[in-house]
Amino acid sequence: MARPAADETAARALRPRVRPGKITKIEDSKVGQLLTLLDRSAVPQQLEELLAGRPGPAGVRPRTVLAGLLLAAYYTGRATIAEAWRILHFRLKPKARTRLGIPAEAPTTARECIAASRRLYRGFDRITTVLDPARCDRRSRLPQDIADAYADAWNVPSGRQAAERLQQLANQLVLTPVRLAHKHGHLRGWRGDVGVDATSIPVLSHPASDRTPTAPVEITAGWHYSGGSGEGTFGYSATFVVAAHRRRPGESAGKPTAYPQMCVGLVLDTPTVRTGRNAVLALEELSELGVPAGTCAADRAYTGCSPENFQIPVRRLGYRLALDYKVNDRGQQGSWQGALLVDGSLACPHMPAALVQATHGLDDKAVREIRDNQQLTEHITAREPHYLKTKQGPDARGAIRLQCPAAGPSPSVNCARRDRLRPRTPRTPGPPSAVVDFSDRRQRAAHPAARPTVQLPQNEWLSPPPADELPRVCSKSDITVPADAAGDLKTAKFRQDSHYLSDDWIAAYKPIRSHNEGIHGRLKGDEIDIGNPKHRPAPGQVAQTFLVALLVTAGNLDILETWLYQRTGTQLTDSVFDNTDPQPPTRPETEPPAQTGRPPPPTTGR
Structure with missing residues (x-):
């Protein structure tokens, strides 16, 4: 009819x-x-x-x-x-x-x-x-108390299990082009350095209003504040892990990369919630690819995380940390077995106070323009000899062994305390040669006169204390610093592997951070714009996670195709996809999680 x-x-x-x-x-x-x-x-x-x-x-x-x-x-x-x-x-x-x-x-x-x-x-x-751990009506605003109950369902154990399953599925999508590039050798030039950062993912939903007792449609969304900006964005935070590389100190920028700079990890979550844990989740997924672990650079949002949520697990994954600090956290940050923790590096207990406090209260602008501050540059350079030296790199648990800067065959400072406790045995009999070839740079640097001398307290010269009354870093041949630095929260939180503001730190931190900004610009550009909520209008955290993951997957494939065409003039063919190894087995599956840890609140939603 x-x-x-x-x-x-x-x-x-x-x-x-x-x-x-x-x-x-x-x-x-x-x-x-x-x-x-x-x-x-x-x-x-x-x-x-x-x-x-x-x-x-x-x-x-x-x-x-x-x-x-x-x-x-x-x-x-x-x-x-x-x-x-x-x-x-x-x-x-x-x-x-x-x-x-x-x-x-x-x-x-x-x-x-x-x-x-x-x-x-x-x-x-x-x-x-x-x-979805707690399905609700995503088409209209719910009363605030009911919406809060649904939002809390994401934080109970069953809700976290469902959320981690969701993030795992999203990461599988994002990492598939990365696996393709890794399989065919396009990531050979990547040394495993990664940059971790979070960017805002705005949504079409309006935030809660003081005039009405209803919650926003996106019940798990929140306010994302970018660094240096006082204006927030309502939506989600996407934690990106990007394939990056550090430069050699003094190396100029602008060289073409030997690998496609792809997004190698993605986690979407409520802003300011589980910031460090989300980054670790993405790095754990990446480690299953078998790629090397290099330097992990992160901004101050991650430095402020609890060590057990970011710094400790990242070190145990094998990464070296390159961190930045807030204004109040610069300078002396603590101590470990007598060694001073100065801007993330352990140093001699008698490093001069002027060098210890060189960055105390230093604002962010001065850090960015360190090359223009000659006095600060001189202080940063003068710190180098006083830092403890690495005797053994990190083991399987992330612990390292450090020794006094006056120890070893190549000391960087002169220390009477060290000479008293552990007299040096000359390699050749007789006094050292007084003749120095000034044209030989290594001879000049090795001569004791070229090294700074540690200034000990005046009373130590008159009555030297026994070894058991001295700091452990002075009385022992070396000290061990575990990844968790048990008993010292600040050491676990602030310690990093490059001396802050040194040439080595600048060559690691700044290029990797610029690669983070580059991937944000690429994925929020004209062709693919994950920052435009109209390009992914479906409401709900589950829908937003999948849609952002699909956009990033398409962006990763575009990055790979563009890099390959610019480098070799070729394109990805059908045989490249057909010969790809199948996806490695995922973690053992568990029973599907319950919808929520509590009975769902009454609502008229479908």
């Missing part, structure tokens, strides 16, 4: 828009590449297992939903169901349609268009529902 004309007109007004002039067919080869990439991530298979046996209409399979969104992200820079629907039903050729289970003929009537789009929406809704 024919439908009334009014119904057909209303249906045409409601259906997704089709732009006939912009319908260009996508090559089967590119669809096959992206589909193979998606299958290698193993995400569609895991979603099928989670959805098995759930009641209700099945809608479109997760593999088809994710393929449509990935195609939309790759070709339009938008991860929206509407763009995915247009591509799946109007821009694919018959072979690609068959692979994705799409009907051979495109919908022609308004009713067919609505039915096709609703099936796609239903398929995406099933994905977000099964992964």
